[in-house]
Amino acid sequence: MAFQIPRGTQDVLPGDTEKWQYVECVARSLCSRYGYREIRTPIFEHTELFLRGVGDTTDIVQKEMYTFEDKGGRALTLRPEGTAPVVRAFVEHKLYGSPNQPLKLYYSGPMFRYERPEAGRFRQFVQFGVEALGSSDPAIDAEVMALAMHIYEALGLQRVRLVINSLGDLDSRRAHREALVRHFSSRIHELCSDCQMRLRTNPLRILDCKKDRDHELMATAPSILDYLNDESRAYFEKVKQYLTALGIPFVIDARLVRGLDYYNHTTFEIMSEAEGFGAAATLCGGGRYNGLVQEIGGPETPGIGFALSIERLLAALDAEGVELPVDKGLDCYVVAVGERAKDEAVRLVYALRRAGLRVDQDYLDRKLKAQLKAADRLGASFVAIIGDEELERQEAAVKHMASGEQMNVPLGELTRFLLERIGKEE
Numbered sequence: 001m002a003f004q005i006p007r008g009t010q011d012v013l014p015g016d017t018e019k020w021q022y023v024e025c026v027a028r029s030l031c032s033r034y035g036y037r038e039i040r041t042p043i044f045e046h047t048e049l050f051l052r053g054v055g056d057t058t059d060i061v062q063k064e065m066y067t068f069e070d071k072g073g074r075a076l077t078l079r080p081e082g083t084a085p086v087v088r089a090f091v092e093h094k095l096y097g098s099p100n101q102p103l104k105l106y107y108s109g110p111m112f113r114y115e116r117p118e119a120g121r122f123r124q125f126v127q128f129g130v131e132a133l134g135s136s137d138p139a140i141d142a143e144v145m146a147l148a149m150h151i152y153e154a155l156g157l158q159r160v161r162l163v164i165n166s167l168g169d170l171d172s173r174r175a176h177r178e179a180l181v182r183h184f185s186s187r188i189h190e191l192c193s194d195c196q197m198r199l200r201t202n203p204l205r206i207l208d209c210k211k212d213r214d215h216e217l218m219a220t221a222p223s224i225l226d227y228l229n230d231e232s233r234a235y236f237e238k239v240k241q242y243l244t245a246l247g248i249p250f251v252i253d254a255r256l257v258r259g260l261d262y263y264n265h266t267t268f269e270i271m272s273e274a275e276g277f278g279a280a281a282t283l284c285g286g287g288r289y290n291g292l293v294q295e296i297g298g299p300e301t302p303g304i305g306f307a308l309s310i311e312r313l314l315a316a317l318d319a320e321g322v323e324l325p326v327d328k329g330l331d332c333y334v335v336a337v338g339e340r341a342k343d344e345a346v347r348l349v350y351a352l353r354r355a356g357l358r359v360d361q362d363y364l365d366r367k368l369k370a371q372l373k374a375a376d377r378l379g380a381s382f383v384a385i386i387g388d389e390e391l392e393r394q395e396a397a398v399k400h401m402a403s404g405e406q407m408n409v410p411l412g413e414l415t416r417f418l419l420e421r422i423g424k425e426e
C-alpha cells in the first residue's frame with residue numbers, strides 16, 4: 001500500500017528547502033539586527049493555554065485545534081499559533097524579572113490548524129514571528145511593523161501593503177461592543193448561526209466572519225475608530241506618526257479585527273498585492289495584546305508581535321517572480337577514472353571538504369562521461385579529473401565549467417587553487 005501525506009500538509013524537497021533556509025536566514029538576521037532573540041517552545045501545550053490565550057469564542061479554538069488526550073489523560077493541543085506559548089514561557093520563567101526590558105523574542109516553527117486546505121492555507125504551516133513584551137511605547141508598535149516590512153523588502157517583495165487598525169483599550173472596545181450589539185440585534189437572523197451565537201459571546205467576531213463577509217450589515221457596522229476614547233486615539237495617532245516618520249506606507253482599515261481575542265490597540269496585516277496571488281493574500285498578521293500576560297497568570301505586561309507564514313511568503317515571491325539568490329551548485333566535482341584514481345579521489349574529496357569547499361564525487365562506478373554529466377547536473381563550478389596519467393604526475397586535470405578553461409594543477413596545490421578561484425578564505 002502506498003501512503004500519502006495527510007491533507008493540508010506538504011513535503012519540502014531539496015530544491016525548495018534551500019529557499020526555506022534562505023528566507024529563514026534573512027528573517028533571523030534581521031531580527032538580530034533589531035535586537036530580537038530566539039525562543040523555542042514545544043509543539044504542543046496544555047489545551048487550556050489556548051482556550052485562555054487565543055479565546056474560547058474564536059474559530060481557531062472552536063473549530064481548528066488539533067487536540068488530543070495523552071496516555072496520562074492530559075488534554076494537549078498542537079499549537080495553532082505562537083503568541084500564547086511565548087507568553088506562557090515568559091510567565092513560567094519569570095522573564096518579566098529580567099533586566100532586559102522590553103524582552104524582544106522571535107520564533108520559527110510549525111503551527112497546526114484544522115482548516116479547509118486551499119492555496120496558501122495549510123493544516124501544518126510554518127510561522128516566523130516576533131513578540132516584544134514589556135513596553136507600551138507606540139514606537140515599538142512601529143518597530144514591529146517595520147521589522148515585518150523589512151523582511152519582505154530584504155527578500156525582494158515589492159507588492160506588499162501594510163494595513164493597520166486600532167481596537168483601542170478595554171473601554172473603547174466595550175463601547176464599540178455595545179454599538180455592534182445594537183447594530184446587529186434586529187437583523188441577526190439574516191446572518192449565519194455562528195454569527196447569531198457570536199452576538200451573545202463576542203460580537204466583534206461577527207466582523208471576522210468568512211460566510212457573512214459580504215452582507216450589507218457588515219459594510220454598515222459601526223467602526224471601532226469612532227469609539228476610541230481619547231487615550232486610545234492618541235496612541236493610534238502616535239503609531240501612525242512613527243510609521244510615517246519611518247517612511248513606511250500604510251492604509252487604515254477599520255474592519256481589521258483579526259481572528260484572535262487577545263488584541264487591543266494596534267492591529268495590522270500585511271497583504272500581497274501580486275497579481276494572481278489569490279485568496280490567501282494575508283502574508284502576516286499581528287498586533288498589541290496588553291492583557292494577555294495577565295490572562296496567562298503573569299503580572300500586567302504589555303506586548304506586541306506578529307507572525308508571518310513562510311509558505312505564503314514563498315508563494316508571494318513566486319507570484320512576483322523573485323528569484324532568491326540560493327546557490328545550489330558544488331564548488332568542485334572530483335572525477336576519478338580507474339581504481340587507483342578512485343582511492344585518491346576519496347582522500348582528496350575529504351581534504352577539500354575539510355578546507356571548506358563544497359565537493360562531491362561519483363559513488364555509482366560511472367564512466368568518465370557519465371561522471372561529467374553528474375558534475376554538470378550538480379552545478380559544479382570546477383571538475384577535477386584524475387586518471388592513471390594524472391596520478392602518475394600527481395596532478396589533476398581541472399576544468400572551469402563556465403568558461404571551459406582547462407589546466408593541470410598539482411594535487412598538493414588543488415585545495416589552495418580552488419579556494420583562491422572560488423574566492424573563499426582558508
Ligand code: HAM
Nearest residue numbers: 081083121122125282283284285286287305306307309
Ligand atoms: P494569525 O493571523 O492567526 O496570527 O496568523 C499569522 C499569519 O500566519 C497569517 O497572516 C498567515 O500568513 C499565516 N497563517 C495563518 N493560518 C495559516 C494557514 N492555515 N496556512 C498558512 N498560513 C497561515 C497569529 O497567529 C498571531 N499569533 C500573530 C501575532 C503574534 N500576534 C501578535 N503576535
